[in-house]
Amino acid sequence: MAKIICIDDDRDILDTTTFLLKQEGHETTTAMSGKEGFEKARAYNPDLIILDVMMEDNTAGFHTAYNFRKDEKLKHKPILMLTSVNQKLNYNFSLAKGGEFLPVDAFVEKPIIRDTLLTTVKKLLSLPVEEINVNGRKK
Amino acid sequence: MARTRVKFKVLVVDDEQSMCFAVCKVLNKYEVDIPDLDISVTYEPVFVTNNIDYKQKMNDGTFDLVLLDYKMPDANGLELLQGLIKNKEDLLAIMMTAYATFETAVQATKLGAYDFMAKPFTPDELRYVVRKATLHIIFARKAKIAEAEKKQIKFESISILSHELKSPINAIDGYLNILLDNDSLDSDQRHHMLSRCQGRIVGMRNLIFDLLDLTRIESGQRKRIFNSCSLRNIVDEVVEGFNLESSQKHIEVFSVYQNSNDLIYCDRTEWLIIFNNLVSNAIKYNVENGTVKIEMRDDGNFLTIIVEDTGIGLTNEERERLFNDFVRIKNEDTAQISGSGLGLSTTKKLVELYDGKINVYSQRHHGTKFVVSVPGNIIYPKET
Numbered sequence: 075m076a077k078i079i080c081i082d083d084d085r086d087i088l089d090t091t092t093f094l095l096k097q098e099g100h101e102t103t104t105a106m107s108g109k110e111g112f113e114k115a116r117a118y119n120p121d122l123i124i125l126d127v128m129m130e131d132n133t134a135g136f137h138t139a140y141n142f143r144k145d146e147k148l149k150h151k152p153i154l155m156l157t158s159v160n161q162k163l164n165y166n167f168s169l170a171k172g173g174e175f176l177p178v179d180a181f182v183e184k185p186i187i188r189d190t191l192l193t194t195v196k197k198l199l200s201l202p203v204e205e206i207n208v209n210g211r212k213k
Numbered sequence: 214m215a216r217t218r219v220k221f222k223v224l225v226v227d228d229e230q231s232m233c234f235a236v237c238k239v240l241n242k243y244e245v246d247i248p249d250l251d252i253s254v255t256y257e258p259v260f261v262t263n264n265i266d267y268k269q270k271m272n273d274g275t276f277d278l279v280l281l282d283y284k285m286p287d288a289n290g291l292e293l294l295q296g297l298i299k300n301k302e303d304l305l306a307i308m309m310t311a312y313a314t315f316e317t318a319v320q321a322t323k324l325g326a327y328d329f330m331a332k333p334f335t336p337d338e339l340r341y342v343v344r345k346a347t348l349h350i351i352f353a354r355k356a357k358i359a360e361a362e363k364k365q366i367k368f369e370s371i372s373i374l375s376h377e378l379k380s381p382i383n384a385i386d387g388y389l390n391i392l393l394d395n396d397s398l399d400s401d402q403r404h405h406m407l408s409r410c411q412g413r414i415v416g417m418r419n420l421i422f423d424l425l426d427l428t429r430i431e432s433g434q435r436k437r438i439f440n441s442c443s444l445r446n447i448v449d450e451v452v453e454g455f456n457l458e459s460s461q462k463h464i465e466v467f468s469v470y471q472n473s474n475d476l477i478y479c480d481r482t483e484w485l486i487i488f489n490n491l492v493s494n495a496i497k498y499n500v501e502n503g504t505v506k507i508e509m510r511d512d513g514n515f516l517t518i519i520v521e522d523t524g525i526g527l528t529n530e531e532r533e534r535l536f537n538d539f540v541r542i543k544n545e546d547t548a549q550i551s552g553s554g555l556g557l558s559t560t561k562k563l564v565e566l567y568d569g570k571i572n573v574y575s576q577r578h579h580g581t582k583f584v585v586s587v588p589g590n591i592i593y594p595k596e597t
Contacts, residue, residue: 083543084380084383084384084543085543085548086384086385086387086388086409086413087383087384087387089387089388089406089409090384090387090388090390090391091387093391094391106543106544106545107543107544110544129543130530130534130543131534158376158379158380158383184379184383185382185383185386185387185390186383186387187390188390188391188394
């Protein structure tokens, strides 16, 4: 099916997410930091990027998303961002307000529910390139 | 230390202009010293003689202190007082009156006046009453700030804690959902997922215990007991506590003492915690057949303690975050290692209680060295 890279500093989230994706027939690879994820993605050339908001620090997820959008090879890959309940309220990072300016294509809240994850993944994989949120725009 | 200079804005309200001049003259030259807080207060008095000017002045600015005449032709001192109290102005009001009776004093106080002066009063009496009110305002404001800071810290701690607990709860939830949805998982997979759930639960428990320790230390609730303690005893006790873990990985732990006198004057529990966290990390993040070296020396000026391991080391970026609360270094080499992320931040806080410093030197895959440096006055003088 599709090649998906999962980037999250929690190995158990990586385990459970990749289990669900593999069950659905996808191929997966993982990384535990924004930096590692970016480098691995350049080599792996995924069809979809799943990215956690908080990794080694509060803004690692945002910075990684921005880095993907600046990379010629990866800028048009759909990005699914994993968030925690009420996470948006806890940020000082002003660009996170309502996720309006984040250059990602969907948010999925943890705890991850199988159907929600798989439906969102399916939706993002079928997004035409013109609809990928490369520049960050108001919802 | 530089004294903080505070200027109090004072409004004098009296229909007798000569009274206003007199009061302002005294207050312009008055200074109140508060050595406990390193603050000195001076005054910027202005006056009004009628209600219209009073309203104007109150509109234009804020005052710290208001001296109110009880009876004026166009205004009732008590009504003005009620107005001030009703608007919850951050100031104190002092009533002045020629019609000084016990009843009027009580009435004014009940309505919210801080103090009361019977006319005619001497400059000394004025200074005395103003000084009392000044001290009250300064201390009340300090208390308010301290209360707000306490609330902020409490809010931040609870936010951090709830975030730290969310992660293991989400992880366990993920595994349980898969286990419940899938009857056909093979037993290895089931076992792995259930073990991981247990692992995260252990992590949560450790987090709660470590956090309780930390808050007890930080809030000063733990009573510190100082004694002369032997570093050798403390280190031996800590190392012995890790015998199982170190033998499992075939790690040799040894200590080197450069001075014969190893006595320090300290709270023994605090130094047990300091060494426990450093030695625990040195073993947890070490490789098979690795070593941990604990070195101690005092050069008279400083007591230096070095805990060095041959473990997986840290990148520059990991080193920079290391001493923050709840930081756990996560990479392929640390996937099996558990911890609350509070060990090193607690150690740092304890070392700082002794005016000491802690630094870390490390390179990824090339081991890690922690250096604790404490002023020499911790060393227990040897009997001569």
